[in-house]
Amino acid sequence: MRRIDLFVLLAITGLTGCSRQLPPGRVAAWQPGQPLAGAQLTLYYDPAAPGAILAAEAGLTAELLIVRAPQPPVRTELPMTPKNGVWRARHLLPAEGQFFLLRFYSGEKEDNNGGRYWESIIYGREMRPARGAHLQKSLLLQQGGIEGFSWRQEPGEAETELEAELAIYPDNLEAKTALWDLLLRRYPLASTRTRVRNELRQVYENAGGDEEILAALLPFFFRTGQEYIARQIIAESVALLPRGPVAAAARRWEIGQENDAIKKASLIEAYNAEFPQRALPAQQL
DSSP: OHHHHHHHHHHHHHHHHHHHOSOTTOSEEEESSSOBTTSEEEEEEOTTSTTOOOOOTTOOEEEEEEEETTEEEEEEEEEOEEETTEEEEEEEOOTTOOEEEEEEEETTEEEOTTTTOEEEEOBOGGGOBOTTHHHHHHHHHHHTEETTEEOOOOHHHHHHHHHHHHHHOTTOHHHHHHHHHHHHHHOOSHHHHHHHHHHHHHHHHHSTTOHHHHHHHHHHHHHTTOHHHHHHHHHHHHHHOTTSHHHHHHHHHHHHHOOOHHHHHHHHHHHHHHOGGGOOOTTOO
16 A cells, blocks of 8 residues: 555655746746756756746747857757646757857847856766867857857956866866966966966976977977977977968967967968968968
8 A cells, every 4th residue: 555655655746846846936948957968958948937038829849059160060949749738859969069048039039048048067977067068168258158149258257167187187278278278368477377387387398209299398488488488389390390280370470469460370381381180261360
């Protein structure tokens, strides 16, 4: 008898839990709450929630922008279906997903959470944020959006995201150099240059001559007043690999220092002809 009562209680609880899938007052949510790369994600929107903009007379569509660097981001429109007053849609996240932004449409109306969008880090193994997730969020916070999603620009939050990335993945060189770049721009002080110089030296000593690592470090030797080291790296590397990563990085630095638009365009054209595998867009730098 107790087993039957327990079964009925669990069934009722399950049905109740499935009836809305949203905490009271929430306009939008998703399950699982920590989205998993390569797994299914279910999105919810409640038109009856306080603050909801869409009434859903014309149906509802969820739009996801999934960041998955170094591949281009993916924009996906997902038609939603109603159940018990809540609209929902399912989507299989890409295995390489790192971060997403979310908004909703009904006819010509849009709900973008007051311009902030709904957002989430995507998780990977051992329920840790996917490698690069916090890095990509930081880059979006610095550039103010991507692919039609105009987002907030918050350098302080962007710095926090980079610190979070490095706390989980201390070997992420892209995050490390992104943090150096942000620090040097936000805090143009001698103390900042000293911090970056010290960290730069440590990474350089551990690089073991790796050309890709040296290429990533090269601009920061220039930016921290260590041009003599940068020139030494260039001379040694270019002698061995005239069209290698360091040679390309040196040319990109040269292009970046040119202020004349015509000369810069000419330098980019010459660079792209010499380094077609690392070609730059016409407007870059």
